[in-house]
Amino acid sequence: MKILLGAHMSIAGGVDKAVERAAKIGCTTFQLFTKNSNQWKATPLNDNVIQNYKRLIKLTKLQPVIAHDSYLINLCAKDKSILKKSRDAFIDELLRCEILGINYLNFHPGSHMGTGEDDGIKLVAESLNIIHEKTKGLKVKSMIETTAGQGTSIGYRFEQIRKIIDLVEDKKRLAVCVDTCHIFAAGYDFRTEKSYLKTFEEFDQIIGLKYLKAFHLNDSKKGLGERVDRHEHIGKGKIGLNGFRFIMNDERFQNIPKILETPKGEDMKEDIINMRKLKSLVKNLN
Numbered sequence: 259m260k261i262l263l264g265a266h267m268s269i270a271g272g273v274d275k276a277v278e279r280a281a282k283i284g285c286t287t288f289q290l291f292t293k294n295s296n297q298w299k300a301t302p303l304n305d306n307v308i309q310n311y312k313r314l315i316k317l318t319k320l321q322p323v324i325a326h327d328s329y330l331i332n333l334c335a336k337d338k339s340i341l342k343k344s345r346d347a348f349i350d351e352l353l354r355c356e357i358l359g360i361n362y363l364n365f366h367p368g369s370h371m372g373t374g375e376d377d378g379i380k381l382v383a384e385s386l387n388i389i390h391e392k393t394k395g396l397k398v399k400s401m402i403e404t405t406a407g408q409g410t411s412i413g414y415r416f417e418q419i420r421k422i423i424d425l426v427e428d429k430k431r432l433a434v435c436v437d438t439c440h441i442f443a444a445g446y447d448f449r450t451e452k453s454y455l456k457t458f459e460e461f462d463q464i465i466g467l468k469y470l471k472a473f474h475l476n477d478s479k480k481g482l483g484e485r486v487d488r489h490e491h492i493g494k495g496k497i498g499l500n501g502f503r504f505i506m507n508d509e510r511f512q513n514i515p516k517i518l519e520t521p522k523g524e525d526m527k528e529d530i531i532n533m534r535k536l537k538s539l540v541k542n543l544n
Contacts, residue, residue: 261506261543263536264288265518265529266326272307273358277314283526284533287515289324289364292354298330298343300350303357311358322515324401324435324472325355327365333385334378334412336371344368345385348400352389355398362471364401364435367413367422378412383425390428401433401471406443406487414444414485416464423465434469436461437519438505439476439490442497445483449497454504473516475502475536491520492532503539 264285267276273292280288293300315321331348335341348365355363370378386400402422407414413422423432438448446460447453461467477495479488493499505511516536522528537543 260286261537261540262287262322262513262515263533264320264515265520265522265526265533266290272310273303274307274311274314277311277318277320279526280320281314281318283530285320285529287322287324287517288320289326289517289519291328292325292351292358292360293328295326295328296330297328298347300347300354303354308357315359322362323358323360324515324517325351325358325360325363327351327363331365332368333365334368334370334373334381336373341381341385345389348385348389349392352393352396352398352400356396361397362399362401362433362435364403364472366403366405366411367418369410370412371410375412375418378410379418379421380425382412383422386422386426386431387428390426390431396431399431399433399471401435403435403474404437404440404444406437406440407485408443408487414440416461420464423469432469433471434465435472435474436470437474437476438497438501439474439478439495440487442478442482442501443480443485443487445485447482448501448504450500451504454501458508467510470511470514473505473511473514474519475505475516475532476519477502489520491528492518492535499535499539502536506536506539507541 264287266289267279276290331344405413446457448457477490479490480486
């Protein structure tokens with residue numbers, strides 16, 4: 259049984275280097291930024307880098323690849339100039355994904371900055387409608403990530419993500435990513451079989467499992483419902499190994515990529531350890 263397991267990879271030296279790094283440590287899927295995550299402006303992708311990226315993807319068979327958008331982007335920004343910059347930057351990142359053949363651009367819905375959750379939800383959907391209208395024909399999907407609910411961020415309740423989906427016109431352009439640290443911090447427990455089944459039954463009833471296209475597997479430094487986003491290594495946080503055992507053995511999620519976003523050094527040994535730990539949880543793994 260092939261497990262779609264990987265981590266977020268550095269693009270230092272070019273996006274093609276992320277493929278090399280992922281293959282080096284035994285990933286079968288991975289996540290990357292398509293540009294510097296802390297800058298608005300992006301240097302156009304170099305043709306040689308694009309070709310080498312595609313060559314390496316074909317060679318390594320690392321698929322699917324998830325792109326994560328810039329941390330600066332806020333699709334429900336209160337400041338109109340930031341909102342415009344966010345929309346333009348998101349369009350640029352969708353186009354970069356399309357060039358590279360990446361099918362998912364993962365993003366946090368954003369922070370309403372005091373305007374209120376309902377207004378924030380409406381503005382995210384409005385942003386996505388504008389963005390999708392300007393990028394018709396692209397294969398890449400806008401992937402909404404569950405959040406921890408820290409500060410004024412939205413997307414920490416399944417109902418909020420459902421509302422965004424309901425207000426987006428082209429629903430075929432949407433997908434959802436579940437971050438385990440985030441949903442736990444937001445108050446969704448999955449450490450026992452009963453609570454695990456309840457949480458994902460709720461997800462299915464409210465959002466729909468058909469939208470679930472990726473997991474971010476992160477333990478949490480903070481406790482259940484504390485609404486603080488602090489990632490921890492697998493089994494070393496407040497979630498513990500059991501929650502991850504349920505996900506790793508759930509047949510419904512066998513073909514869904516599972517990505518680590520835990521702290522690490524340049525040698526990526528922490529990713530290797532975390533992946534090994536997650537694989538050890540899988541029953542009947544050949």
